[in-house]
C-alpha cells in the first residue's frame with residue numbers, strides 16, 4: 001500500500017487571539033460553514049504560542065497518495081482555508097487540533113465534518129449512530145447492522161462475517177459526506193463522531209433517530225492514547241511524543257479529538273431528555289454487563305423489535321455472539337483489512353480491537369488520577385441527570 005508519511009509538522013503553533021473584519025463582524029469558531037462563506041475575508045491576528053518544532057510524523061489517519069480524490073480539491077482547500085482562522089492546539093503532536101463550534105478536531109477530520117455539514121442529505125428512515133471516538137463505535141455499528149439486516153441475510157451470509165463493521169456502516173464525516181455513493185441506500189444506518197450541536201442541520205430537521213453510546217472517560221482516554229500512539233512510527237521513543245501524563249492533563253483540560261468529552265456526552269444527553277423518542281442513550285458499561293436487555297432496547301428503538309418467536313429461536317443471543325469482541329476480532333476482515341482505503345483515513349482494522357474491557361485504565365493511571373478525572377466529569381455533568389457513577 002502506498003502510504004505517505006510525508007506531512008511534516010515542523011510548524012510554529014499559533015493561537016487566534018481575535019479576528020475582526022473591516023466591517024466589524026466578529027468571526028468566531030462557533031459560526032457555521034455557511035456563515036463563514038459569506039463573512040468577508042479578515043486578516044489573521046495571531047500570537048505565537050510556545051514554539052515547538054516537531055519531527056516528521058504520520059498523520060492520525062495515514063494520508064495516502066490520491067486519497068483525497070473523493071472530495072474535489074477546491075472544496076478541500078476551501079475548508080482548510082476556513083479552519084486556518086480557527087483556534088489551534090498542537091498538544092497531540094500527530095496533527096493540529098482546531099476548535100470549531102466549541103469542540104476540538106484533528107485537521108483532516110474537520111474537513112470531513114465541514115463537508116458533512118454542507119453536503120450530507122439523510123434518507124428519511126436513517127438512524128444515526130453517534131459516539132465520541134473510542135467509546136464502542138465498532139461494537140455499536142456491528143450490533144445495529146446485525147439487527148437491521150437480520151431478515152435480509154441468513155446466518156451464513158451476513159456481511160459482518162466477511163466485512164469489518166466500519167465497512168458495513170459508513171461514517172458520515174469520512175465516507176458519506178465525501179461521496180453519496182459511499183453508502184448502500186438499502187441500509188438505513190450511518191455513524192458519526194460529530195457532537196450533537198454540530199450535526200448537519202439536514203439530520204436535525206429530518207427527524208432521523210439518533211443512538212448515542214458513551215463510555216467511562218478513563219477507559220476512553222486509555223483507548224485513545226493507545227490508538228494515537230499506534231500511529232507513531234515503530235522504533236521511536238513514543239513517550240517523547242505522546243506520553244501518558246501529558247495526555248491525561250490535556251484530556252482533563254478538554255483538549256482531545258472531538259472533545260471536551262463531557263460536552264459531547266452532555267449534548268446528546270440533553271437531546272435525549274428533550275426528545276426521548278428520537279434519541280436513545282446507551283452506556284458501554286451497561287451494554288457489557290447486560291447485553292441482552294440493551295440489545296433488545298436498541299432493536300426496539302430503531303424500529304426493528306425482536307418478535308417473541310425470534311426470542312424463542314435465540315436470535316438475540318446469535319446477534320450478540322456474532323458481534324462480541326472475540327468474534328469480530330477474529331474475523332478475517334478484522335485481522336487483515338484496512339478501513340477506508342480510498343480516503344485519507346486509512347486505519348488497519350486490527351486497531352479497532354484492543355481489549356474491549358471495563359476498567360483497563362487501572363493498569364495505567366494511579367487511583368488519584370482516576371479520582372481526579374471522575375471528579376472533573378462529575379462536576380461537568382452535575383445537574384444534568386446523568387452520571388457515569390451509576391453505570
Ligand code: PAP
Pocket residue numbers: 131132133134135136137138139219222223224226323324325326328352353354355356357360
Ligand atoms: P473508533 O472511535 O475509532 O471507531 P471505537 O470502536 O469507538 O473506535 O473504540 C474502540 C474500542 O472499542 C476499543 O477499546 P479498548 O481500546 O479499550 O480495547 C475496542 O477494543 C473496543 N471494542 C471494539 N469492538 C468491541 C466489541 N465488539 N465489544 C466490546 N468492545 C469493543
